[in-house]
Amino acid sequence: MNAITGAVHPTSTWNTDRWTQVGRDHARLLRAALSQAEPGLPVPTTPGWTFQDLTLHVGRFAEQVTHYLNTRSIVMLPPPPMPDGDPVEYLDHQLTTLDQALSATPANVPVWTLSPAAPDLAWVWHRHAAHELNLRRWEAQAALRTLQPTERDLAIDGIDETLTTLLPAKYGTEIRVTVTGSVLVSTTDGPESWQITLTPGEIPAVRAAMATDHADAHLTSTAADLHYHLRNRTDLDGHGNPALLRAIIVE
Numbered sequence: 001m002n003a004i005t006g007a008v009h010p011t012s013t014w015n016t017d018r019w020t021q022v023g024r025d026h027a028r029l030l031r032a033a034l035s036q037a038e039p040g041l042p043v044p045t046t047p048g049w050t051f052q053d054l055t056l057h058v059g060r061f062a063e064q065v066t067h068y069l070n071t072r073s074i075v076m077l078p079p080p081p082m083p084d085g086d087p088v089e090y091l092d093h094q095l096t097t098l099d100q101a102l103s104a105t106p107a108n109v110p111v112w113t114l115s116p117a118a119p120d121l122a123w124v125w126h127r128h129a130a131h132e133l134n135l136r137r138w139e140a141q142a143a144l145r146t147l148q149p150t151e152r153d154l155a156i157d158g159i160d161e162t163l164t165t166l167l168p169a170k171y172g173t174e175i176r177v178t179v180t181g182s183v184l185v186s187t188t189d190g191p192e193s194w195q196i197t198l199t200p201g202e203i204p205a206v207r208a209a210m211a212t213d214h215a216d217a218h219l220t221s222t223a224a225d226l227h228y229h230l231r232n233r234t235d236l237d238g239h240g241n242p243a244l245l246r247a248i249i250v251e
Contacts, residue, residue, distance in 0.1 A: 033143075034054070034091075069104075072110065118169075162230045186209070216244055
């Protein structure tokens with residue numbers, strides 16, 4: 001089943017089975033990286049974090065997603081408490097239970113999700129878990145200078161999730177859009193491009209860009225570089241209004 005019906009650049013290769021496998025693979029790579037680092041080693045791409053902070057964050061993220069999928073709650077739930085005991089044992093347990101929950105939950109089960117622009121369906125969590133685990137794997141490997149490249153189609157789907165789901169989530173809380181204009185995000189290693197329109201007080205509008213589109217700012221690079229830049233892990237030089245370029249970054 002192709003669950004990604006709301007994507008700007010959909011592909012039939014993405015479904016809950018594949019997202020679950022991607023999450024499983026990147027969880028394994030993350031654990032391998034964590035095993036090579038002391039708990040107090042800094043994570044430069046998230047200033048102030050150590051590997052222990054990274055371990056606890058991923059464990060709590062996994063616990064939260066598992067709780068949504070297992071309870072099928074249609075309302076927002078409080079975050080899990082900070083765990084007692086060994087952080088790595090906690091992480092291992094939560095990653096195992098997350099994998100079980102993702103594998104057992106069909107794509108279109110109703111459940112609360114994290115963005116006003118996303119449907120309240122389970123596949124949103126399958127997708128988000130895959131990209132969150134990839135992002136944290138990337139951070140851990142980058143800190144250790146053992147970085148493995150990101151598959152292009154994973155990066156494209158990550159860009160799409162960032163712009164169509166996470167960016168609206170950013171502006172669906174107490175943060176509001178304060179700038180007016182449009183940004184064109186384009187890949188240099190493929191045909192994909194996104195047009196983002198920002199209007200004060202509104203959720204950003206995102207669609208596939210057309211050749212005739214005008215934009216007030218432009219951001220162009222490879223899919224992987226764009227993905228990690230939009231998640232505020234790397235720096236790229238865009239062109240045009242810098243306030244618009246900053247506004248599409250998701251922490």
